[in-house]
Amino acid sequence: xxxxxxxxxxxxxxxxxxxxxxxxxxxxxxxxxxxxxxxxxxxxxxxxxxxxxxxxxxxxxxxxxxxxxxxxxxxxxxxxxxxxxxxxxxxxxxxxxxxxxxxxxxxxxxxxxxxxxxxxxxxxxxxxxxxxxxxxxxxxxxxxxxxxxxxxxxxxxxxxxxxxxxxxxxxxxxxxxxxxxxxxxxxxxxxxxxxxxxxxxxxxxxxxxxxxxxxxxxxxxxxxxxxxxxxxxxxxxxxxxxxxxxxxxxxxxxxxxxxxxxxxxxxxxxxxxxxxxxxxxxxxxxxxxxxxxxxxxxxx
Numbered sequence: 001x002x003x004x005x006x007x008x009x010x011x012x013x014x015x016x017x018x019x020x021x022x023x024x025x026x027x028x029x030x031x032x033x034x035x036x037x038x039x040x041x042x043x044x045x046x047x048x049x050x051x052x053x054x055x056x057x058x059x060x061x062x063x064x065x066x067x068x069x070x071x072x073x074x075x076x077x078x079x080x081x082x083x084x085x086x087x088x089x090x091x092x093x094x095x096x097x098x099x100x101x102x103x104x105x106x107x108x109x110x111x112x113x114x115x116x117x118x119x120x121x122x123x124x125x126x127x128x129x130x131x132x133x134x135x136x137x138x139x140x141x142x143x144x145x146x147x148x149x150x151x152x153x154x155x156x157x158x159x160x161x162x163x164x165x166x167x168x169x170x171x172x173x174x175x176x177x178x179x180x181x182x183x184x185x186x187x188x189x190x191x192x193x194x195x196x197x198x199x200x201x202x203x204x205x206x207x208x209x210x211x212x213x214x215x216x217x218x219x220x221x222x223x224x225x226x227x228x229x230x231x232x233x234x235x236x237x238x239x240x241x242x243x244x245x246x247x248x249x250x251x252x253x254x255x256x257x258x259x260x261x262x263x264x265x266x267x268x269x270x271x272x273x274x275x276x277x278x279x280x281x282x283x284x285x286x287x288x289x290x291x292x293x294x295x296x297x298x299x300x
Contacts, residue, residue, distance in 0.1 A: 004283070007276045011269050018265035021258045024098065028255035031154050032190070035251055038156075039187065039244040046241040049234045053203065056227055075173070076203050076231055082178035088123045088171060089113060090164075090200060092184035092242065093131035094250045095153050100260075102185060102253035103130045105195050109183050113197070114140060123171050127164065127243070128153065146171055156247050161240035169235055172201050184242055185249040191256060193249040203234075 075082065091110045093103045110131070114122065118140070126132035126148040135145060147167040152160045172180055180201040185193045198204075 021262040025258035032251040035248040088180035093128035100257035165236035187249040
């Protein structure tokens with residue numbers, strides 16, 4: 001049986017851990033408000049950029065190939081020149097644990113994707129220390145980490161999205177990747193995060209078909225020139241929104257995990273308190289019995 005001293009030390013350690021968990025919960029709760037605000041502010045811009053590029057889709061695909069559109073502009077919609085044996089994967093995880101199943105869900109999806117495409121060369125872009133370290137330990141000959149960024153959460157800026165967007169577009173164009181897939185956790189609510197696995201390149205943008213009375217536009221200095229300006233901005237704006245979504249989801253998962261862990265620690269400490277009282281009462285009872293037995297022996 002444990003001694004009273006051991007039980008008291010266990011209760012003290014659990015209470016100390018509970019205080020740390022409660023502090024982490026409070027920090028995540030404070031940070032998530034700013035993260036949600038930044039995420040909500042980024043959504044309209046990213047959506048409008050998608051609409052603008054989608055409006056140019058038909059015009060870009062209609063340009064004659066001798067102008068070099070197939071080698072650049074059209075590849076972002078219909079990638080005919082990409083190598084089917086080469087693909088890309090963007091994995092966005094957190095930098096730390098203590099977030100429940102947040103990182104595990106993403107990494108399981110990434111492993112499943114890598115196994116499904118084990119016959120292809122995969123260029124991996126890792127955002128977050130957990131994803132970079134995990135994929136770096138995999139012994140797959142067909143994968144290579146071409147870009148990684150760690151320590152950016154929970155202070156994501158547009159500069160991080162610019163660097164990621166430029167790296168993805170450069171690899172997609174220079175290495176003739178046939179496609180790039182994105183895996184991350186999408187923020188739905190404070191208590192819910194959804195695993196998102198979606199195509200990043202070529203663009204899967206919805207284009208509104210023109211009606212008979214729709215207005216025809218003249219593009220200056222030209223459709224291809226405008227497209228060259230918009231595509232990098234679209235990619236960076238989209239990456240910024242995704243990073244903010246993942247950041248908010250990570251903070252929410254951390255807050256929920258710390259809340260649950262704090263409650264469990266409290267219940268465990270309470271259970272040990274009950275055990276402490278039982279052991280103490282048993283000790284007192286034994287001492288009383290020893291006194292009674294001693295008195296009876298003297299009287300006898």
